[in-house]
Amino acid sequence: MCFQSTKRSILGIYGDSEGIEANTLKIKAIIDMKAPTCLNEAQRLTGRIATLSKFISKSAEKSLPFFKTLRKAKKFEWGTSCQHAFEELKAYLARLPLLVKLSPEETLYLYLSVAPQAISSVLIREEEGKQLPIYYVSKVLNGAEGRYTPIEKMALALVVTARRLRPYFLSHPVGVKTNTPLKQILGKPDTSGRLVKWTVELSKYDISYLPRTTIKAQALVDFVFEMTEMTIKDASQxxxxxxxxxxxxxxxxxxxxxxxxxxxxxxxxxxxxxxxxxxxxxxxxxxxxxxxxxxxxxxxxxxxxxxxxxxxxxxxxxxxxxxxxxxxxxxxxxxxxxxxxxxxxxxxxxxxxxxxxxxxxxxxxxxxxxxxxxxxxxxxPEARTPLTIQPITTGEDWRTPIIKWIKEGLLPENRWKAAKLKTRATRSIIQEHILYKKSYTHLCSGVCL
CATH class of the missing domain: 3.30.420.10 (Ribonuclease H-like superfamily/Ribonuclease H)
Incomplete structure (x- = not known):
């Protein structure tokens, strides 16, 4: 008796009712490769890794030794660090995880991780207590990005993921699981210009911030720590x-x-x-x-x-x-x-x-x-904690939702209204219980009085 396979191939990626898996031929091409002996072979290796990046946890971090070798264009050197990373990559590809499909409108969750020279994330769904990966995102930091503070790198990881997975972020609520003060940093209107720009960019998505929970899935083991040991060591130095x-x-x-x-x-x-x-x-x-x-x-x-x-x-x-x-x-x-x-x-x-x-x-x-x-x-002259003033009468106007969002983090239940409010409130600030509109150089006095 013959059974017809239900798997379908789209751009070399196979999918069925259980999930999505990588092209086995592309995996085999890397596993069967010998250690590169010249620049062209190293470039071929990084290109093959790039085609499988959505399936590889922290692909940029795993590929860093190869990229460092490529930068030495005058003299090709395949050192012990490259060989060790190459062998670890092959071992990882031999047990590549299956990426799951998702249901419409369900809440997705995001784990972030930063290293001194790379940022990574994994988008997951939770089903019956199981953590199932949907997509891995990773990026090597350029010179300026490598000098960001750890919390700025966390924010950059979120922005890069939202750009890469825009269809997912537009059609699903996303809960970012982090123990860092990412929400407070992106929610402050008086942050640096870079963070304000990112805040505006992220405001169109339905993003919430949740405490990090214990990672149980083997496919997410690389994301047990938000900050790598090297990042903490760099800070201590x-x-x-x-x-x-x-x-x-x-x-x-x-x-x-x-x-x-x-x-x-x-x-x-x-x-x-x-x-x-x-x-x-x-x-x-x-x-x-x-x-x-x-x-x-x-x-x-x-x-x-x-x-x-x-x-x-x-x-x-x-x-x-x-x-x-x-x-x-x-x-x-x-x-x-x-x-x-x-x-x-x-x-x-x-x-x-x-x-x-x-x-x-x-x-x-x-x-x-x-x-x-x-x-x-x-x-x-006065304390840095605001005094509570009880007005004789109070009423709600167009400023009320903005004030509630800035002070209490409250948003409308409608996703699109919430996104619109976050965009509108990005350049607003409360000083001495008064809502002001903030220009690029100073507070616009009287605009929101």
């Missing part, structure tokens, strides 16, 4: 800046101290007098927020922050949960600031090890005479 902060609340007033130590060992000391009443914890948070901003403006990329407040340190780490509204708002500001550094770590230390910052905070809270001319004293 940056020059370290140290930040010691302390807050003080006394009967005479409240204040904070900031001591920033540069990689060269120079101490920058600041005492800040608050023009408002703050608790000890609020003063600690104010000091940390201001210190992080100062360190970033000074050029710090790798920052170690030292505090003696166990509560603040544990809340920033996520060990303790903040319940007070003011604490939640401070934590949001700190999350946004953390994304501006290549590496940030907060460390609790005993009070006696924070003596210099402690004495400066008491100086600021009482405004006694300064004993050294090297200490800079600032005055902060």
């Amino acid at each position: 940056d020059q370290k800046w140290l930040l010691h902060v302390d807050g003080s609340s006394t009967a005479q007033g409240s204040g904070a101290s900031i001591v920033i130590t540069t990689p060269q060992g120079e101490d920058l000391e600041f005492a800040i007098k608050f023009g408002f009443k703050a608790s000890n914890n609020e003063a600690e948070y104010e000091a940390l927020v201001i210190g992080m901003k100062m360190a970033h403006e000074a050029g710090a990329k790798h920052l170690l922050a030292y505090l003696d407040s166990q509560l603040v340190v544990k809340q920033v780490e996520g060990t303790y949960k903040a319940k007070e509204e003011s604490m939640i708002q401070y934590l949001q500001q700190i999350t946004d600031l953390k994304a501006k550094f290549h590496h940030f770590q907060i460390i609790q230390i005993p009070r006696e090890e924070n003596a210099k910052a402690d004495s400066l905070s008491k100086l600021a809270s009482s405004f006694e005479n300064c004993l050294t001319k090297h200490i800079t004293i600032h005055y902060l």
Whole structure:
């Protein structure tokens, strides 16, 4: 008895009711290849890899040794790193995963991964607790892109994936599973021009951001870590800046101290007098927020922050949960600031090890005479957490959906209305409870008042 195959071939890719698989002849062509001995053979190898890239997890990262060899046009060298990568690629192709088909309107999920010289992603569907791959995307970073911060590389990976898989993003809701502050960075209207451009580009899609879950599927094992070990190592090799902060609340007033130590060992000391009443914890948070901003403006990329407040340190780490509204708002500001550094770590230390910052905070809270001319004293008239104002009457107008999106992340249920709102709100900003329209150079005062 004869059975007719239900598989159909489109552009060398075979598909049936179970899913999509790569052309076995193209796989065999790479597996049967001998190690390249000249530039043309190496180019032939990378070309064959490119035809199978949608089936290969992190194809750009796996191909990096080959691309480095191709750049050496004058002298061809096939070293041990190339041979090792070549053998690993063959082993991977021997167990190439099957890409699944999807149903109309179902929610798809995206995992991202960044390395120092490449970015990768995998679009998946979840069915009965199983994680099934749909499409792999990968890209080698050029010179400028390689100097992006890790969070900018994550955003670039999302943008590149959306461009490559535009039909999927237009016809399906996509949940990006990440533990990085990607949503906060792309949702801020006061980010860099590059990020604003990407935010506008992504606003037409129905994208949500979800906490990363445990990866169980063997086909997704390469995406267990969002950041490769080399990326973390590169960040740790940056020059370290140290930040010691302390807050003080006394009967005479409240204040904070900031001591920033540069990689060269120079101490920058600041005492800040608050023009408002703050608790000890609020003063600690104010000091940390201001210190992080100062360190970033000074050029710090790798920052170690030292505090003696166990509560603040544990809340920033996520060990303790903040319940007070003011604490939640401070934590949001700190999350946004953390994304501006290549590496940030907060460390609790005993009070006696924070003596210099402690004495400066008491100086600021009482405004006694300064004993050294090297200490800079600032005055902060109001807290960095907005006050809650209760209006006598309230009503909704065209600004309400924009404000809800910026402050609470709320969107209309209709996908197209939500995309339109996100595009409209991209260049809007809230300052002191007022919605403004932001031009490319300054705030357009009065446009949204």
